[in-house]
Amino acid sequence: MTVINHQQDVQNLTLTFVVQFDADIERVWQIWEDPRQLERWWGPPTWPATFVRHEMVPGGESRYYMTGPGGEKSAGWWKTTAVSAPTRFAFExxxxxxxxxxxGFLGSTSCTVTLEDLGGRTRMTTVTHFENVEQLQEMVKMGMEEGMAQAMGQIDGILAEPAPQAG
Structure with a gap:
């Protein structure tokens, strides 16, 4: 994984990650679409995720929890707001x-994921939008920035494996 850009923008209330992978766009799309692949990287290595529901369609909902090293759990939700496979999707x-x-704890954020075909490689841009400066600062203080970087650092290993067969 080559990190091209990693930026916190307080003025625009965003946290952006831009990374490149040595995999085609369809393969990178799978790591978002398939909950078994998604849970292998959504969350830092010490806080792996388990998706109990994942509906990647407009209006679809996802539910997951991450389990910490001491067995503690932190749960989260997504609501998919837009899907344009295999190049873009967005969720709350x-x-x-x-x-x-x-x-309702700390409100909600919105995230847009864009995948760009680079001729056999893929550039992935994730932009998280926050409700206000306080929310952004609190989530960064809780480790969101480092956690996302660590989580995305796990993707190359998944992409290096053969793609799971559909069905």
């Missing part, structure tokens, strides 16, 4: 309670 994201439903 937030914390969930023990029941897996949105808790």
């Amino acid at each position: 994201d937030g914390f969930a309670g023990e029941d897996g439903e949105p808790s």
Whole structure:
């Protein structure tokens, strides 16, 4: 994985990651679309994710939890707002309670993922938009920036494996 850009922009309330992979766009799309592949990298290595629901269609909902090294759990949710396979999708994201439903803790963010075909390689840009400066600062303080970098660092290993067969 080659990180091209990693930027926190307080003025525009965004956190952006731009990375490149030695895999074609369809293969990179799979790591988002397939919940078994997604859970292998969504979350830092010490906080692996488990997706109990993943509907990557407009209006679809996803529910997941991450398990920490001491067995503690942190749950989250997504609501997919746009899908244009295999180049773009967007979702709302937030914390969930023990029941897996949105808790309202720290509000929600919106994330847009764009994949760009570079002739056998793929550039992935993720832009997270925050509601306000306080939310951005609190999430960064909680480790979101480092966690995303660590999470994305796991993708190359998944992409190096043969793509799972559909069906």
